[in-house]
Amino acid sequence: MEEIKIGVYVCWCGTNIAKMVDVDQVVDQIKFLPDVAVARNYKYMCSDPGQDMIIRDIKQHHLNRVVVAACSPRIHELTFRKALAKAGLNPMMFQMANIREQVAWVHTDREKATKKAVSLVHAAINRVKWHESLDKRTIEVNPATLVIGGGVAGMSAALEIANAGKQVYLVEKSKKLGGYAAQLDLTFPHFYSARQLIKPMIRHVEDHKNIRIFKPMQINQIFGYMGNFQSTLQLANGDETKLKFGNIIVATGLQPFDPSEITSYNYGKLPDVVTSLEFEKMLAKGRIETCEGKEPKNVAIIHCVGSRNANYHEYCSRTCCMTALKFANQIRSALPESNIFDLYADMRSFGKGCEELYTQTSRKNVIFLRFDQQNGLPEIRSTNGEEAVSMLIEFTEQFSKEQVEVPADLVILMVAMESHADAKDISHIAGISMCGNSFFIEKHPKLDPVATTSDGVFIVGTCQAPKDIPDSISQAKAAAARVLATIHVGTIEVDVITATVNEDICCGCQTCVSVCPYKAISFNKEKGVSEVNEILCKGCGTCGSTCPTGAIRSRHFTDQQILSQIQGLLSPDNKFEKM
Amino acid sequence: MSQRINPELKKELLKFGAKDWNDCYHCGNCTATCQLTEREILFPRKAIRQAQMGLTESLASNADPWLCYYCGDCSDTCPRDANPGEIMMTLRRYLTSVYDWTGFSGMLYKSAKAHIVVMLVLFLSVVAAFLIFGGPMITELTSDGGVRLNTFAPAEIIAGIDHIVLLTLSFFLLTNMINMYYKVVLKDKTVHIPWYLYFTEIGEALLNFGTQLRFSKCNKSRMYWFGHWFLMIGYVTMFVLIIFFLSWFQTDNINVWYHPQRLIGYIITAGFLFGTIFFMIGRIRKKKQIFKHSHHSDWIFVVLLFLVAFSGILIHIFRINGLPFATYYTYVAHLAFEIPMVVTFVAFSKWSHLAYRPLAIYFSNMKKKTRELQLKSKLSVSY
Numbered sequence: 029m030e031e032i033k034i035g036v037y038v039c040w041c042g043t044n045i046a047k048m049v050d051v052d053q054v055v056d057q058i059k060f061l062p063d064v065a066v067a068r069n070y071k072y073m074c075s076d077p078g079q080d081m082i083i084r085d086i087k088q089h090h091l092n093r094v095v096v097a098a099c100s101p102r103i104h105e106l107t108f109r110k111a112l113a114k115a116g117l118n119p120m121m122f123q124m125a126n127i128r129e130q131v132a133w134v135h136t137d138r139e140k141a142t143k144k145a146v147s148l149v150h151a152a153i154n155r156v157k158w159h160e161s162l163d164k165r166t167i168e169v170n171p172a173t174l175v176i177g178g179g180v181a182g183m184s185a186a187l188e189i190a191n192a193g194k195q196v197y198l199v200e201k202s203k204k205l206g207g208y209a210a211q212l213d214l215t216f217p218h219f220y221s222a223r224q225l226i227k228p229m230i231r232h233v234e235d236h237k238n239i240r241i242f243k244p245m246q247i248n249q250i251f252g253y254m255g256n257f258q259s260t261l262q263l264a265n266g267d268e269t270k271l272k273f274g275n276i277i278v279a280t281g282l283q284p285f286d287p288s289e290i291t292s293y294n295y296g297k298l299p300d301v302v303t304s305l306e307f308e309k310m311l312a313k314g315r316i317e318t319c320e321g322k323e324p325k326n327v328a329i330i331h332c333v334g335s336r337n338a339n340y341h342e343y344c345s346r347t348c349c350m351t352a353l354k355f356a357n358q359i360r361s362a363l364p365e366s367n368i369f370d371l372y373a374d375m376r377s378f379g380k381g382c383e384e385l386y387t388q389t390s391r392k393n394v395i396f397l398r399f400d401q402q403n404g405l406p407e408i409r410s411t412n413g414e415e416a417v418s419m420l421i422e423f424t425e426q427f428s429k430e431q432v433e434v435p436a437d438l439v440i441l442m443v444a445m446e447s448h449a450d451a452k453d454i455s456h457i458a459g460i461s462m463c464g465n466s467f468f469i470e471k472h473p474k475l476d477p478v479a480t481t482s483d484g485v486f487i488v489g490t491c492q493a494p495k496d497i498p499d500s501i502s503q504a505k506a507a508a509a510r511v512l513a514t515i516h517v518g519t520i521e522v523d524v525i526t527a528t529v530n531e532d533i534c535c536g537c538q539t540c541v542s543v544c545p546y547k548a549i550s551f552n553k554e555k556g557v558s559e560v561n562e563i564l565c566k567g568c569g570t571c572g573s574t575c576p577t578g579a580i581r582s583r584h585f586t587d588q589q590i591l592s593q594i595q596g597l598l599s600p601d602n603k604f605e606k607m
Numbered sequence: 608m609s610q611r612i613n614p615e616l617k618k619e620l621l622k623f624g625a626k627d628w629n630d631c632y633h634c635g636n637c638t639a640t641c642q643l644t645e646r647e648i649l650f651p652r653k654a655i656r657q658a659q660m661g662l663t664e665s666l667a668s669n670a671d672p673w674l675c676y677y678c679g680d681c682s683d684t685c686p687r688d689a690n691p692g693e694i695m696m697t698l699r700r701y702l703t704s705v706y707d708w709t710g711f712s713g714m715l716y717k718s719a720k721a722h723i724v725v726m727l728v729l730f731l732s733v734v735a736a737f738l739i740f741g742g743p744m745i746t747e748l749t750s751d752g753g754v755r756l757n758t759f760a761p762a763e764i765i766a767g768i769d770h771i772v773l774l775t776l777s778f779f780l781l782t783n784m785i786n787m788y789y790k791v792v793l794k795d796k797t798v799h800i801p802w803y804l805y806f807t808e809i810g811e812a813l814l815n816f817g818t819q820l821r822f823s824k825c826n827k828s829r830m831y832w833f834g835h836w837f838l839m840i841g842y843v844t845m846f847v848l849i850i851f852f853l854s855w856f857q858t859d860n861i862n863v864w865y866h867p868q869r870l871i872g873y874i875i876t877a878g879f880l881f882g883t884i885f886f887m888i889g890r891i892r893k894k895k896q897i898f899k900h901s902h903h904s905d906w907i908f909v910v911l912l913f914l915v916a917f918s919g920i921l922i923h924i925f926r927i928n929g930l931p932f933a934t935y936y937t938y939v940a941h942l943a944f945e946i947p948m949v950v951t952f953v954a955f956s957k958w959s960h961l962a963y964r965p966l967a968i969y970f971s972n973m974k975k976k977t978r979e980l981q982l983k984s985k986l987s988v989s990y
Contacts, residue, residue: 326614367614369612369614375632387630390629390630390632391627391629391630393617393618393627393629394629395612395614395617395659395660395661396629396659397612397660420611422609425660427633427656428653428656428657428660428662428665430609430610430660430662430665431608431609431610432609432610432611432612432660432662433609433610433611433612434612435611435612435614
């Protein structure tokens with residue numbers, strides 16, 4: 029084995045570190061440690077001269093390990109790894125000690141801070157001795173894509189990819205494409221007919237030579253990993269078909285909230301209390317009427333049914349306010365003499381053209397009344413035929429603080445968007461996490477709202493969060509772009525930090541299989557041992573720490589590496605000498 | 608007890624002059640800008656909300672619109688151009704019709720046609736009355752060269768007619784005021800006013816009636832305040848003169864110019880002319896908020912007042928210069944303008960605010976004091 033030669037570099041980070049840590053002391057303390065060949069400090073290690081210093085030293089002193097004590101590895105680990113690669117060293121032969129965020133920024137005692145910095149650097153030196161050269165690998169991407177869900181988001185994504193000349197398998201659970209958007213009458217804020225928007229889209233999808241539609245069809249299992257997924261579908265005629273695809277776009281959509289949960293609204297008991305979706309169907313049929321087939325004189329619209337309420341869903345369903353305003357407009361055109369009451373909690377008509385929709389609606393003799401969900405929901409009760417009007421809605425109006433009752437012949441409940449009942453199954457099948465309210469979790473809420481933590485699996489439309497048609501389509505097309513990018517590159521780099529199984533020691537207990545959050549470990553029955561799919565593995569280390577026999581080794585996080593690091597951290601040699 | 612929303616209220620209110628005001632989204636800017644709002648009396652927003660919601664009962668018991676003098680600050684600064692000042696003006700018209708149990712007021716306000724027809728009928732009735740009952744027109748002048756007016760229209764008889772008109776209108780106005788008291792004070796179950804407040808709070812209401820001090824708080828409109836006050840003083844003086852001192856005022860003698868009879872007449876006329884011309888120019892130029900929106904009742908009112916004042920001045924000039932026919936005809940015109948104005952406006956339209964405003968201040972102050980007392984007693988209990 030070659031002799032270990034470590035270069036240690038302590039960064040001042042301007043005054044960020046140097047102010048609280050005596051960098052000279054740190055260098056003096058660690059330069060005599062075994063295997064340390066070079067130890068220096070410098071104002072900005074991340075700068076070009078700083079990196080050049082490392083590269084020069086590697087070449088001059090034949091260093092084969094490098095430690096940089098500076099900021100968080102999240103910021104500059106990659107910078108220094110690249111510097112190592114430039115000097116011809118394997119980039120994994122590097123360790124960072126964070127003496128800025130973990131020391132300089134959080135301490136006020138310079139002496140103790142310096143001692144802590146010494147300990148951290150010592151730990152890094154101990155660890156880096158055990159580092160191994162690891163090389164990146166690439167895999168090929170299957171150019172076909174599976175889209176789950178044939179709603180407006182799924183179809184948009186499918187069309188985008190198919191138009192780029194790539195194969196798409198579109199799986200729809202129901203008999204028809206179009207999803208909930210196809211059930212709407214008009215759309216806000218421009219009053220385009222939903223059917224006229226969706227129908228051509230469905231036709232394009234159905235006629236597209238690159239799209240193969242499976243409906244009604246449910247996906248039961250997906251195997252594989254990014255670039256090489258596969259699934260078997262049971263066709264109606266009893267046949268099976270095996271699909272292979274490189275990426276998955278999940279567009280399983282929403283389901284409407286069932287308002288019968290809210291007792292004060294008496295949905296299901298009073299026949300003229302309808303949900304927004306039922307009202308859409310009524311509008312699509314072309315006649316607004318009560319259960320008796322009469323034109324209603326008084327129509328009330330209630331917002332936030334199941335939304336923004338801790339008892340049901342805390343989130344805002346985002347589209348109901350605009351839909352309610354759209355309803356008010358449609359009712360006004362159909363029944364010019366009717367009284368329209370809009371009972372809202374907050375008017376959230378945001379977005380392009382939507383504030384204008386509110387202004388426009390407010391000029392159409394609509395009576396806007398505000399209720400407060402915290403002070404009790406409005407109560408709908410029947411007049412039992414004792415009055416000309418069939419129902420009364422009672423609540424405390426928030427601006428006037430008056431206890432009021434609103435006459436109504438028809439009540440429309442603006443029901444919340446819920447994640448689909450299938451979401452849980454889909455999350456298991458596609459390996460996506462769900463948040464508390466059962467919507468799928470994106471990889472990063474700000475920076476990556478399309479991808480998921482499972483590579484090659486994307487979420488679009490209302491399965492991710494409540495959203496309107498343009499937002500669903502935007503997300504769908506973004507996902508399509510991401511998929512096309514991976515297909516275009518054709519190969520994927522696989523992370524080097526993964527787990528491996530020592531088949532000689534593995535006892536086949538399968539504990540690792542059950543704990544792996546990425547479904548990366550499977551059990552090989554023939555050999556009686558666990559096997560890690562290194563493409564799916566994220567190197568989280570859960571299996572390694574669970575394995576009772578020590579058969580699983582997490583690369584770059586081996587027991588040896590971690591224990592040496594701890595030894596370095598706790599070494600009695602770490603001390604601060606007053607100058 | 609919950610109050611039923613009345614969707615027809617807004618449609619009804621629109622007939623009283625305002626445009627649709629759903630633009631208001633209750634930011635509260637109007638109330639913050641207003642110089643006259645207080646902790647307990649928050650207009651215009653509160654009244655606007657009641658109107659928007661169709662709270663007929665709450666609105667009827669709300670005297671706030673009368674506390675507003677329409678400086679226009681709220682409309683100037685309204686971020687939604689919902690025009691709160693004009694809504695308050697509309698609500699004053701509406702409330703006048705709410706207090707008026709005869710329904711006559713609503714008819715006059717809602718229809719310009721009806722108002723004009725009523726006035727024309729009254730105008731022609733006055734002319735006809737003079738044609739039938741008028742005294743002889745005498746070309747022979749008095750010893751000092753004036754026209755013998757009292758032979759044609761004896762002051763005692765005219766005063767008698769005035770008294771009958773006054774009694775009738777007073778009856779209507781008084782009953783309307785009682786109705787206002789019933790709606791604003793008695794029907795409001797949230798406050799029970801202790802009896803002594805009725806005495807302690809009357810002073811400020813009377814003071815405001817005479818000086819319109821509250822109005823002067825609307826800092827942008829000093830000139831407007833003066834025009835309004837001068838017109839009001841002129842009107843009240845004229846009212847007292849023609850009811851109680853007509854025989855002294857309507858004389859055939861030609862007094863020296865500094866004689867009180869002539870001086871008072873000049874002051875009244877100056878008040879009338881200044882006020883009405885100021886308002887008319889304002890309403891034509893539409894520069895200030897208050898003049899931007901003119902209801903037919905505003906125009907009829909100001910034009911009639913001007914005509915009354917102008918014909919009064921002409922009578923005076925014609926009489927002292929010995930022009931008998933001109934004097935007589937102008938006198939007939941003068942009364943033919945005055946009677947319709949008094950009959951339609953005093954108890955049923957714009958002039959009635961002369962009574963409702965001080966009453967509103969009176970009632971509001973009493974309610975405010977009562978609420979303060981209620982709060983105090985609540986606090987003392989909790990301590």
